[in-house]
Amino acid sequence: MDHYLVSARKYRPSTFDSVVGQRALTSTLKNAIASGRLAHSYLFTGSRGVGKTSCARIFAKTINCEHPTADGEACNECASCRAFNAGNSLNIIEMDAASNNGVDAMRELVDQVMVAPTQGRYRVFIIDEVHMLSNAAFNAFLKTLEEPPAHVIFILATTEKHKIIPTILSRCQIYDFNTISIRDMVDHLKMVAANEGIAAEDSALALIARKADGAMRDALSIFDQVAASSRNNITRAAALESLNMLDHALFLRLLDAFLKGDVAQTWLIYKEVRSRGFDSHFFIAELAAFMRDLMVAREPATASLLDADASEAAQLTEAAQKCTPGFIYRAMCLLNEADLNYRTASGKQFLVELTLAKICQSVRPSTNSGRAGGQLKPIDRPAAPAEPAKVAKIANVEPMPMPAPKAPTPAPTLRPVGRGPTLRGRAQAASDERKPEATLTTQRSNPFTREAFVKAWETFMAAHPREQILVNTMRASVPQAAEGKDHAFVMTVANDMQLDLMGRQMPALLTHLRGSLENDLITIDVELETGPGSSSTWTEREVYENMRATIPSFSKFIADFELTLG
Numbered sequence: 001m002d003h004y005l006v007s008a009r010k011y012r013p014s015t016f017d018s019v020v021g022q023r024a025l026t027s028t029l030k031n032a033i034a035s036g037r038l039a040h041s042y043l044f045t046g047s048r049g050v051g052k053t054s055c056a057r058i059f060a061k062t063i064n065c066e067h068p069t070a071d072g073e074a075c076n077e078c079a080s081c082r083a084f085n086a087g088n089s090l091n092i093i094e095m096d097a098a099s100n101n102g103v104d105a106m107r108e109l110v111d112q113v114m115v116a117p118t119q120g121r122y123r124v125f126i127i128d129e130v131h132m133l134s135n136a137a138f139n140a141f142l143k144t145l146e147e148p149p150a151h152v153i154f155i156l157a158t159t160e161k162h163k164i165i166p167t168i169l170s171r172c173q174i175y176d177f178n179t180i181s182i183r184d185m186v187d188h189l190k191m192v193a194a195n196e197g198i199a200a201e202d203s204a205l206a207l208i209a210r211k212a213d214g215a216m217r218d219a220l221s222i223f224d225q226v227a228a229s230s231r232n233n234i235t236r237a238a239a240l241e242s243l244n245m246l247d248h249a250l251f252l253r254l255l256d257a258f259l260k261g262d263v264a265q266t267w268l269i270y271k272e273v274r275s276r277g278f279d280s281h282f283f284i285a286e287l288a289a290f291m292r293d294l295m296v297a298r299e300p301a302t303a304s305l306l307d308a309d310a311s312e313a314a315q316l317t318e319a320a321q322k323c324t325p326g327f328i329y330r331a332m333c334l335l336n337e338a339d340l341n342y343r344t345a346s347g348k349q350f351l352v353e354l355t356l357a358k359i360c361q362s363v364r365p366s367t368n369s370g371r372a373g374g375q376l377k378p379i380d381r382p383a384a385p386a387e388p389a390k391v392a393k394i395a396n397v398e399p400m401p402m403p404a405p406k407a408p409t410p411a412p413t414l415r416p417v418g419r420g421p422t423l424r425g426r427a428q429a430a431s432d433e434r435k436p437e438a439t440l441t442t443q444r445s446n447p448f449t450r451e452a453f454v455k456a457w458e459t460f461m462a463a464h465p466r467e468q469i470l471v472n473t474m475r476a477s478v479p480q481a482a483e484g485k486d487h488a489f490v491m492t493v494a495n496d497m498q499l500d501l502m503g504r505q506m507p508a509l510l511t512h513l514r515g516s517l518e519n520d521l522i523t524i525d526v527e528l529e530t531g532p533g534s535s536s537t538w539t540e541r542e543v544y545e546n547m548r549a550t551i552p553s554f555s556k557f558i559a560d561f562e563l564t565l566g
C-alpha cells in the first residue's frame with residue numbers, strides 16, 4: 001500500500017490537453033503561451049473541482065519550461081518541469097485566501113513578489129478563493145497587482161466571481177471554467193479504469209459522474225471508493241449500492257404508473273424507496289430532477305441541456321415522448337410545491353403520497369381549470385395513457401372565459417333612499433360578484449344620448465307585448481338620470497306591486513339596456529313614489545297621454561307596434 005496514490009492525485013492533469021472538459025479554454029491559454037502574449041494577471045472562475053488550480057499549475061510550469069512544444073505544452077522533461085512535477089519548484093507560490101485572508105499574509109506575499117526567480121523566467125503567484133480576502137488585504141495587494149515586476153504573473157482563482165470587486169476584475173484577463181459534463185467525466189473515468197485495470201460498466205461510471213456534480217476531483221475520489229468497495233469490479237448495481245443513489249429505472253417505473261393514473265403503484269414504489277433507507281425529501285428532489293430531465297429530453301432544441309451519458313439520454317428521450325409538456329410541467333410544479341412545504345409538513349409521508357396522487361391526477365388536465373394540477377379527476381377511475389396531441393389541444397382551450405351565467409331571478413329587496421324605498425337592480429349586484437371573470441373582457445362605457453336610452457327602454461317593452469303590467473309600468477315610469485351621475489338612473493313607480501315587478505325584471509332589463517347602449521355602467525334604482533301629487537294618482541290613460549306628449553318617439557312606437565291600452 002506504500003505506493004498507493006489516490007486517483008485524484010495520480011491523474012491530476014500535467015498538460016493542458018489532459019485537463020478534462022475545458023478544451024476551448026486550455027487551447028486559448030496554449031496559444032497565448034506559444035505566441036508569447038502573456039498578461040500580468042489572470043482570473044480563473046468556476047465551481048469547485050473543475051480544474052482551475054490544475055490549469056494554474058500547468059500554466060506556471062509551461063511558461064517556465066526550457067523546451068516547450070510547438071503548440072504550447074510543457075516538455076515535462078527539463079529541470080524546471082521536473083521541479084514543478086515533483087512539487088519543489090520555487091517559481092510557484094500558492095496562497096489560499098480562505099485561510100490567509102488577513103493583511104499580514106498579504107504583506108508577506110507582496111514582499112516575495114519583489115524577489116526575482118533564481119531559475120526560470122517567471123514566478124507565478126496563485127491566490128485561491130481570492131474573494132475571501134479582507135478589504136485591508138485587498139488594498140495591500142492592489143498596488144502590486146497594478147504594477148507587478150516583469151517576472152511576476154498573478155493567477156487569481158474564485159468560485160464566486162460576483163464577489164470580486166471591479167477594481168480587480170478590470171485588471172485581469174478572465175477565464176470562465178465550465179462545469180464538467182457527465183460525458184466528459186465518464187470518458188476520463190474510463191481512461192483511469194483502463195489504466196488501473198479496473199472493470200467498470202459505462203452506466204456505473206455515469207452514476208459516479210452524476211454524484212460528483214460537475215467536480216472532476218470528486219468524481220475521482222468517488223471512483224476510488226466504489227472501486228474499493230466493489231473489489232475493482234464497478235457494476236451499476238455496485239455503484240448504486242455504495243453511492244446510495246436512486247436508479248433511473250425506478251423513476252421510469254414511477255413514470256409509467258403516473259401515466260396510467262395508478263396511484264396505488266406509485267405509493268408502493270415510494271414505500272420501496274423508504275424501505276431502502278432513502279430520505280423522502282431526497283426522493284422528492286431526485287424525482288423533480290428526473291422530471292426536469294424529461295422536459296429537456298422531449299425537444300431536440302433543449303436536448304443539449306440534458307447532462308447524461310448516451311444510454312441514459314436515449315432512455316429519457318424515449319420516456320419523454322410518452323408525456324405531454326403540460327403533464328411534465330404540472331408534475332414539476334407539484335414536486336416543487338412539495339419540496340417547499342416539506343420542512344413544515346407534520347406528516348412527511350402523507351405529503352409525498354399526496355403529491356404522487358396529484359401527479360397521477362394531473363396526467364390529463366381538467367377542462368374546467370386553468371391552474372396547474374388544480375382540478376382533480378376522480379381518483380377511482382383509472383386513466384388510459386395520455387394521448388399527447390389530444391391533451392395539448394384541451395390545454396389550449398383552457399383560458400377561454402366562461403360565458404356569464406344567467407342572473408338569478410331575484411327577490412326584490414327594498415331599502416329606503418331619498419323620497420321612498422328604492423331597489424337597486426339585482427343584476428348590478430350579480431355582475432359585481434362576477435367581477436373576476438368580467439375583467440377578462442373590457443367593460444364597455446360608450447356614451448349615449450337620452451333619446452337612445454328611451455329607445456332601448458321601448459324596445460324592451462316591445463319585446464314583452466304580453467306582459468301588460470310590465471309594459472304599462474315601464475311606459476309610465478321612464479327613468480330619469482340621477483343627479484351627478486352619468487349612467488345611474490332613478491325609476492319612480494307608483495306602488496308596491498310595480499316595485500316588486502321591476503325588481504324581478506331588472507336583471508333582464510339591465511342586460512338589455514347595457515347591450516343595446518354598449519355601456520356596462522348603467523344602473524337603475526327603483527323608487528316608490530310617495531310625495532304629494534305623485535304619479536300614483538294617475539290613471540293609465542293619464543300616463544299614456546303624458547308619455548305621448550313628453551316622449552316624441554313614444555307615439556311612433558305605439559303606432560309601429562299597434563299597441564292599445566288594455
Ligand SMILES: [Zn+2]
Pocket residue numbers: 064065066067068074075076077078079080081
Ligand atoms: Zn520543460
